[in-house]
Amino acid sequence: MSVDGAARSLRILAVDDEPRALLDVRRQLERSPLVASVETATGARDALVKLSGARYDGLFLDVQMPEIKGMALARLLRRFTEPPAVVFLTGHPSAAVEAFEVEAVDFLVKPVGRDRLQTALERVHAHARARRPQAAPAEAAAPAPAGVEEPARGTGGPDVVAVDAPRGGAKRLVRLDAITTVQANGDYARIACDDGRYLLRVPLTTLESEWEPAGFARVHRGWLVNLRRAVELRGEVNGTAVLALDDGTEVPVARRHVAALRRRLQV
CATH class of the missing domain: 3.40.50.2300 (Response regulator)
Structure with missing residues (x-):
């Protein structure tokens, strides 16, 4: 050739x-x-x-x-x-x-x-x-929930992470957009997504910085949340708040994160 x-x-x-x-x-x-x-x-x-x-x-x-x-x-x-x-x-x-x-x-x-x-x-x-000559325009992305900032997207395809299944020691590939919450669990992060619960041996602070472009935010010392899945932010009388997600999950929002979260959600 x-x-x-x-x-x-x-x-x-x-x-x-x-x-x-x-x-x-x-x-x-x-x-x-x-x-x-x-x-x-x-x-x-x-x-x-x-x-x-x-x-x-x-x-x-x-x-x-x-x-x-x-x-x-x-x-x-x-x-x-x-x-x-x-x-x-x-x-x-x-x-x-x-x-x-x-x-x-x-x-x-x-x-x-x-x-x-x-x-x-x-x-x-x-x-x-x-x-290359036949490259079609990228498909329009699904709109984010009202008031939620659209996260940055990579050029290679959907962001994924390899997580540990709770039993058997197997690895599973999970799309970041399928994850709703991440909870600190000792040396691990507990991942909640559409099809189950998994573990990832990475500190929450590391995930906070790495996943922020994908729409995740720290809302509590022990919680990281996918803001694209947020549907409601309810203020509490003591200055804290509760963030409701589209799967019915409710996550506590610490007082120091409420103002920044309201700005990001524009609510």
């Missing part, structure tokens, strides 16, 4: 939990005349952070990773407005059928040769070239 006019145009994200394998694929990708830049992630959770904040043309993804498998991440990408082309990397050829079920553009068996990697990059380039 000729690369005239396409030299150094692709932005690639490579994901593998094995440092040596990740370094090897990065070096090979950087040698290609099609590749402009290569970023790396050591797992699916790290990859999701990068994918939610930037746009990539191709995702070179290891199939077998701890916590969240490559296939699960690929399925999640289908929810993105403009998902990258997925190329799987694996030492297990038996996973090929499942890879093409999630519409991967290629499936590479480790160790990957230079020519075979270049073929995969050409497919990524073809995918990107076909998508």
Whole structure:
């Protein structure tokens, strides 16, 4: 395939939990005349952070990773407005059928040769070239509840977080817009969302700063709330307040947060 006019145009994200394998694929990708830049992630959770904040043309993804498998991440990408082309990397050829079920553009068996990697990059380039001229205007976002500020949106797709299921030690991917409240629970944060309750081993103060662009606000020492789910703010006689959410949950609002919350909700 000729690369005239396409030299150094692709932005690639490579994901593998094995440092040596990740370094090897990065070096090979950087040698290609099609590749402009290569970023790396050591797992699916790290990859999701990068994918939610930037746009990539191709995702070179290891199939077998701890916590969240490559296939699960690929399925999640289908929810993105403009998902990258997925190329799987694996030492297990038996996973090929499942890879093409999630519409991967290629499936590479480790160790990957230079020519075979270049073929995969050409497919990524073809995918990107076909998508760009036909890119449709972004779908209009659903309006936020009356008076609630619209949160900033990443360019890569919906923000997600990997949480711990209460039993069994499994990981689950949850969209931030599906979360209603986050409650401090010792070293963990207790996540309440549309389909259940989960745990996240991250301090509430960290989530407060990281999730603020997505519409979350600290309303109490022990509570973080998704303001897009707010329906009513009721003042109390002692200067505190109660925030009601669209799922029926009511959260206490500390006195020192009431004024800032009223300004943000414009009530």
